[in-house]
Amino acid sequence: MRRPILVAFLAFAPSLAWATDFVGADVCKSCHEKEYQDWRSSGHALALGRLSTVQQRDRVCRSCHTMEPLEAEVSLAGVQCESCHGAGALYSQRYVMKDKVLARLLGLEDVRADTCTRCHTNDGPSVTPFNLDEKLKLVSHGHEPRTRGKAKE
Numbered sequence: 001m002r003r004p005i006l007v008a009f010l011a012f013a014p015s016l017a018w019a020t021d022f023v024g025a026d027v028c029k030s031c032h033e034k035e036y037q038d039w040r041s042s043g044h045a046l047a048l049g050r051l052s053t054v055q056q057r058d059r060v061c062r063s064c065h066t067m068e069p070l071e072a073e074v075s076l077a078g079v080q081c082e083s084c085h086g087a088g089a090l091y092s093q094r095y096v097m098k099d100k101v102l103a104r105l106l107g108l109e110d111v112r113a114d115t116c117t118r119c120h121t122n123d124g125p126s127v128t129p130f131n132l133d134e135k136l137k138l139v140s141h142g143h144e145p146r147t148r149g150k151a152k153e
């Protein structure tokens, strides 16, 4: 694989519109069955469906309860893999995924505190403040979370 050439090309590419395109959890499932099954039964997967029909069309609610733009198909509903790992149109091929550097250049994001706190603000419906270390363990599908630290106040 001629990675240096591709990396150099990407560094100078003016913009990668596709790098912000979602593919949906069903695509990730084909290679990450265990993570998919764990996510499938979580509140994140159900985050849109639990709202009323009116709320489901409210842009404010949608900004945290789903990944899709208003006009997109149902297969992108809820807080999906790509809400945390980055939009996957360009990185979700096997040869890219296996290359940690290339995958990140093509949109794979590391999970950090602000991955969560952009939705888990402390003025949300929860009565207790968001404890990042504790909550990360609940969403990392058996993997050791790599990020540490307190969520923004």
Ligand code: HEC
Pocket (backbone or CB within 6 Å): 023, 024, 025, 027, 028, 029, 030, 031, 032, 081, 082, 085, 087, 088, 089, 091, 092, 093, 094, 097, 098, 099, 100, 103
């Ligand atoms: C064609 C198969 C395939 C698809 C589709 C796929 N992956 Fe992967 N993924 C892999 C492989 C292979 C690895 C590398 C695993 C390893 O080295 O242990 C990987 C690694 C990862 C990693 C860890 C990468 C790192 O460097 O830390 C994450 C996170 C991930 N995939 C998320 C996703 C998400 C989210 C999707 C859907 C948008 C997705 N994958 C789609 C095959 C795939």
Ligand code: HEC
Pocket (backbone or CB within 6 Å): 050, 051, 055, 058, 060, 061, 062, 063, 064, 065, 118, 119, 120, 121, 124, 125, 126
């Ligand atoms: C800034 C992001 C954000 C916005 C905007 C938002 N929510 Fe939420 N919502 C959350 C988070 C995060 C949770 C989970 C809180 C927790 O349990 O810690 C949640 C939880 C909920 C729950 C409880 C779900 C359950 O089953 O426990 C309901 C109902 C809800 N939101 C409705 C709404 C409605 C209706 C709107 C629009 C008026 C809305 N939310 C807007 C982030 C948001």
Ligand code: HEC
Pocket (backbone or CB within 6 Å): 025, 028, 029, 032, 035, 036, 037, 039, 040, 044, 079, 080, 081, 082, 083, 084, 085, 110, 111, 136, 139, 140, 141, 143, 144, 145, 146, 147
């Ligand atoms: C709420 C955020 C969140 C969602 C949604 C989510 N993940 Fe993860 N995922 C994590 C965290 C946190 C880890 C632990 C590793 C880390 O900290 O990066 C992780 C780890 C992984 C890994 C292993 C990475 C490694 O360390 O090698 C894979 C693969 C993965 N997730 C795939 C998926 C897939 C596929 C989906 C959807 C079916 C998904 N994730 C949904 C947060 C999330």
Ligand code: HEC
Pocket (backbone or CB within 6 Å): 043, 044, 046, 047, 048, 050, 063, 064, 065, 066, 079, 083, 084, 111, 115, 116, 117, 118, 119, 120, 126, 132, 135, 136, 137, 138, 139
């Ligand atoms: C796109 C918005 C969004 C992102 C990003 C997000 N969440 Fe959530 N999260 C929600 C919503 C909305 C709910 C409520 C879903 C429901 O139960 O209906 C929720 C529920 C949860 C729950 C279950 C309720 C609870 O408090 O026990 C946990 C745990 C959680 N999120 C952890 C995380 C972590 C950790 C991250 C970052 C790695 C993260 N979330 C990223 C929106 C988000």
